[in-house]
Amino acid sequence: MEPPLSRALSLNAALSVAFLLLAPVPASAAEDEYKLVIQDHKFQPTEVVVPSGKKIKLVIENRDGTPEEFESHALNREKVIAGKSTATIFIGPLKPGRYPFVGEYNEKTAQGVIVVK
Amino acid sequence: MFATAIIVFREILEAALIVGIVAAATRAIPGRTRWLSAGIAAGLMGAGLVALGTERIADLASGVGQELFNAAVLGIAVAMLAWHNLWMSSHGAALAANARSVGGAIRDGRRECSVLMIIVGLAVLREGSETVLFLYGIAAAEGGASWPMLIGGVAGIVAGIAVGYALYAGLLRIPLRWFFAATGILVLFLAAGMASQAARFLIQADVLPSLANPLWDTSALLPQTSLIGTLMRSLVGYEDRPAGMQIVFYVLVLIAIGSGMKWLNHDSPARPSRAAS
Numbered sequence: 447m448e449p450p451l452s453r454a455l456s457l458n459a460a461l462s463v464a465f466l467l468l469a470p471v472p473a474s475a476a477e478d479e480y481k482l483v484i485q486d487h488k489f490q491p492t493e494v495v496v497p498s499g500k501k502i503k504l505v506i507e508n509r510d511g512t513p514e515e516f517e518s519h520a521l522n523r524e525k526v527i528a529g530k531s532t533a534t535i536f537i538g539p540l541k542p543g544r545y546p547f548v549g550e551y552n553e554k555t556a557q558g559v560i561v562v563k
Numbered sequence: 564m565f566a567t568a569i570i571v572f573r574e575i576l577e578a579a580l581i582v583g584i585v586a587a588a589t590r591a592i593p594g595r596t597r598w599l600s601a602g603i604a605a606g607l608m609g610a611g612l613v614a615l616g617t618e619r620i621a622d623l624a625s626g627v628g629q630e631l632f633n634a635a636v637l638g639i640a641v642a643m644l645a646w647h648n649l650w651m652s653s654h655g656a657a658l659a660a661n662a663r664s665v666g667g668a669i670r671d672g673r674r675e676c677s678v679l680m681i682i683v684g685l686a687v688l689r690e691g692s693e694t695v696l697f698l699y700g701i702a703a704a705e706g707g708a709s710w711p712m713l714i715g716g717v718a719g720i721v722a723g724i725a726v727g728y729a730l731y732a733g734l735l736r737i738p739l740r741w742f743f744a745a746t747g748i749l750v751l752f753l754a755a756g757m758a759s760q761a762a763r764f765l766i767q768a769d770v771l772p773s774l775a776n777p778l779w780d781t782s783a784l785l786p787q788t789s790l791i792g793t794l795m796r797s798l799v800g801y802e803d804r805p806a807g808m809q810i811v812f813y814v815l816v817l818i819a820i821g822s823g824m825k826w827l828n829h830d831s832p833a834r835p836s837r838a839a840s
Contacts (some may be wrong), residue, residue: 477769478717501769505626512700515693519788522777522804523767525629526696529617534626536769550570551700555728 477501477536484508487515487552495561498542504535514556521560531545538562564715567701571694571719577797578606580725582683584753587734588651588746589679594749602680606687613692614699628814629766637761643682644754645820650675650749654828694720747824749798755817756800763805764814774807 453516478500483490487510496502508514508527516535527533537545540562549556589595613620613632621629654675694716701712737745765771782803788794795801800810800813 451822491836503769512703513696514700515697519782519786519804522763522802522806525767526617526621526693528621528696529700531618531621532626533621536767539773551697553570555753 477503479503479505482506484510484514487555489556489558492558494562495563498562499539504537506544507532515550517550518545520545564711567712567715568719569736570697571716572722574690574694575720575723576726578686580730580797581686583727583731584749585679585683588750595676598676598680599683602683603687605683608689609688614695620670622839627728628766630764633737634761634764636689637757640682640685641754641757644750646678648750648820649823649827651743651747652824684755735816751820752799754820755813758816759809759813762809766806766808771808776806777804778807778810780804
């Protein structure tokens with residue numbers, strides 16, 4: 447019986463290999479990058495203005511110690527962001543309009559909107 | 564407390580519905596309870612591991628590891644559901660006709676059972692890991708855990724399992740004549756919905772183009788956050804603003820598994836009358 451930690455590590459190793467095989471596709475296109483910060487269960491800034499018709503790379507830094515789930519039905523996106531870590535989400539190309547998003551785990555305070563112009 | 568219950572309920576519901584459908588669809592297979600329990604237990608352990616490794620998984624593949632991981636888990640589940648449905652298409656007649664005639668299929672049945680274990684395990688793993696993270700967030704909140712929120716979380720879990728059980732009990736009331744046709748169709752749409760979800764993760768990771776974004780918008784008509792929308796989402800993969808690529812995946816899986824089922828059905832003799840699909 448292997449100890450759980452080394453099992454977790456070998457799981458991670460296996461996953462790394464699997465993803466290296468899948469990896470080379472992204473990062474090719476030069477998409478616009480926008481940054482969001484989660485602190486005290488709030489997004490900063492709460493409003494991000496992006497151009498329409500372009501692919502956008504959202505980089506979200508979670509400065510809280512607890513995990514958060516970025517969720518937007520309007521954008522059709524959801525992603526768990528571990529505490530004290532940074533995540534990347536690709537959105538667009540989008541039509542002009544307002545696309546609200548929330549942190550699902552703290553929906554009362556963690557709210558924001560992507561404004562596409 | 565109520566908000567917590569709703570969030571946990573939504574996460575648990577999908578896994579509970581999948582377990583309910585699979586448990587019903589396999590009612591005639593000997594030893595299936597043991598395999599299903601093992602699948603749920605393995606899924607719970609996996610959920611804990613995935614929750615622990617969230618950060619590490621996310622950092623893989625230049626920040627889109629979580630999407631690739633989810634897409635892979637969903638892809639495997641789709642393949643297993645397809646295998647199950649094809650297996651049932653060639654053995655379902657025997658299972659429906661008489662449980663005793665299954666004897667010859669037991670060796671085959673063991674492989675089928677391990678497929679079931681994987682389907683159930685993956686469903687619990689995927690939805691469970693998000694629940695674990697969410698509940699961890701509550702427990703680790705500044706000033707200690709808040710009891711009302713933890714109680715809400717437990718209430719959400721119980722409610723989710725209750726709906727899954729209700730679906731299971733409801734399915735068992737379907738007359739045996741139509742039973743396997745009905746569960747086969749449910750599993751078929753479950754698989755198509757998962758394929759569409761996998762496509763969404765691959766779009767989010769920028770591995771696939773969205774094609775149309777969204778292809779349609781029915782969020783005013785039937786929001787996917789409403790009760791019916793949530794159920795439809797879990798059961799048939801309904802989304803109010805899907806990308807074009809998701810629908811491509813959905814339809815392809817529907818056609819691939821559906822035609823496989825039809826073809827095997829024609830091959831197996833003594834098939835009882837089957838509801839038109």
